[in-house]
Amino acid sequence: MSLKALDPNKTYLITGAAGFIGYYLSKKLLEQGCAVMGIDNLNDFYDVNLKYARLRELEPYEKFTFIKGDISDKEMVLGCFEEYKPNVVVNLAAQAGVRNSLDNPDVYIQSNIIGFFNVLEACRRFPVEHLVYASSSSVYGANKKVPFEETDSVDTPVSLYASTKKSNELMAYTYSHLYKIPATGLRFFTVYGPMGRPDMAYFTFTDKYFAGKSIKIFNNGDFENDLYRDFTYIDDIVEGIERVISNPPAADHGILHKLFNIGNNKPEKLMVFIETLEKCLGKELGREVLFEKIFEPIKAGDVHATYASMELLQNAVGFKPKTPIEEGLQKFVDWYVHYYKAK
Numbered sequence: 647m648s649l650k651a652l653d654p655n656k657t658y659l660i661t662g663a664a665g666f667i668g669y670y671l672s673k674k675l676l677e678q679g680c681a682v683m684g685i686d687n688l689n690d691f692y693d694v695n696l697k698y699a700r701l702r703e704l705e706p707y708e709k710f711t712f713i714k715g716d717i718s719d720k721e722m723v724l725g726c727f728e729e730y731k732p733n734v735v736v737n738l739a740a741q742a743g744v745r746n747s748l749d750n751p752d753v754y755i756q757s758n759i760i761g762f763f764n765v766l767e768a769c770r771r772f773p774v775e776h777l778v779y780a781s782s783s784s785v786y787g788a789n790k791k792v793p794f795e796e797t798d799s800v801d802t803p804v805s806l807y808a809s810t811k812k813s814n815e816l817m818a819y820t821y822s823h824l825y826k827i828p829a830t831g832l833r834f835f836t837v838y839g840p841m842g843r844p845d846m847a848y849f850t851f852t853d854k855y856f857a858g859k860s861i862k863i864f865n866n867g868d869f870e871n872d873l874y875r876d877f878t879y880i881d882d883i884v885e886g887i888e889r890v891i892s893n894p895p896a897a898d899h900g901i902l903h904k905l906f907n908i909g910n911n912k913p914e915k916l917m918v919f920i921e922t923l924e925k926c927l928g929k930e931l932g933r934e935v936l937f938e939k940i941f942e943p944i945k946a947g948d949v950h951a952t953y954a955s956m957e958l959l960q961n962a963v964g965f966k967p968k969t970p971i972e973e974g975l976q977k978f979v980d981w982y983v984h985y986y987k988a989k
């Protein structure tokens with residue numbers, strides 16, 4: 647396998663750079679001397695202070711430029727491409743969250759459809775060597791066959807969020823085909839870690855514990871038939887993206903568009919994940935930690951299991967995630983307790 651390494655002479659445009667994944671990716675590229683141009687609208691979907699804290703860590707790097715802007719603003723997107731002429735684009739800006747897409751659908755269309763369309767248009771007008779964009783495991787919907795493979799049918803998304811991600815894959819395929827843009831979509835599976843997203847379960851459970859509140863678990867209280875998630879540690883996601891960005895699809899039978907899963911390839915029962923979080927908290931705090939749990943029915947839009955096949959990515963770039971949840975959750979807990987001075 648002959649793989650290309652990152653080229654520090656290139657300019658990488660990362661949308662959603664103040665977000666969880668965008669921040670870690672930007673940092674990794676900057677550490678290696680690359681120029682990173684970050685765009686983010688710094689919306690308040692979750693505590694915006696965390697986004698500012700991430701940006702503060704990026705600002706000391708000389709080759710980091712940040713633009714506060716919305717990718718649904720076409721003039722802004724085109725202007726950035728014209729001025730900075732990125733070699734590689736990584737589109738991570740999106741409205742995330744499955745459940746929120748049932749209550750606030752408009753923003754999903756605005757950011758994930760119109761915003762992504764603007765990024766595609768910019769790549770057409772100012773050609774790039776590679777467009778990498780975030781898709782999601784949610785495109786697999788209620789598929790029963792596991793592990794989920796990239797060749798599986800994904801025509802039955804069960805949330806608007808999933809529909810927008812599937813739409814991104816179709817739009818990227820078309821632009822790649824028509825305008826010869828090398829493009830890769832990455833289907834991320836439940837990403838977690840320090841400085842992660844406060845709207846995600848592991849984070850809200852931890853918040854609730856320190857606030858002395860009970861946690862709600864949407865698995866019907868059925869432990870025999872529990873929900874399964876392929877929880878993927880942030881460093882593994884970033885390493886996967888890093889390897890992919892330097893190795894754009896070569897015109898394989900004329901197709902310049904590829905899709906890869908990035909998931910842990912080891913689904914965990916939700917209850918095991920929660921017990922591990924309790925143990926990690928207990929270790930950090932030096933006392934027994936038990937969440938007060940309330941069990942409720944599964945929520946509309948949620949899926950029963952996610953499980954990534956990693957064969958395709960491993961064959962392409964020789965990598966699959968490796969961090970066990972015990973290690974990843976301990977790092978999250980250590981960060982959380984220090985960052986929020988939690989007792």
Ligand SMILES: NC(=O)c1ccc[n+]([C@@H]2O[C@H](COP(=O)([O-])OP(=O)(O)OC[C@H]3O[C@@H](n4cnc5c(N)ncnc54)[C@H](O)[C@@H]3O)[C@@H](O)[C@H]2O)c1
Pocket residue numbers: 661662663664665666667668685686687688689697715716717718737738739740741742743756757761780781782783833834835836837838843
């Ligand atoms: N974290 C996960 O578990 C996960 C799983 C699957 C897919 N994804 C996808 O990965 C990407 C990154 O996710 P994340 O977990 O880092 O989420 P995040 O919300 O932390 O990061 C997204 C960032 O994009 C910004 N943003 C949103 N809409 C924007 C717009 N219209 N213009 C400019 N900036 C905008 C937000 O302010 C935020 O900082 C998203 O596309 C998400 O859908 C994440």
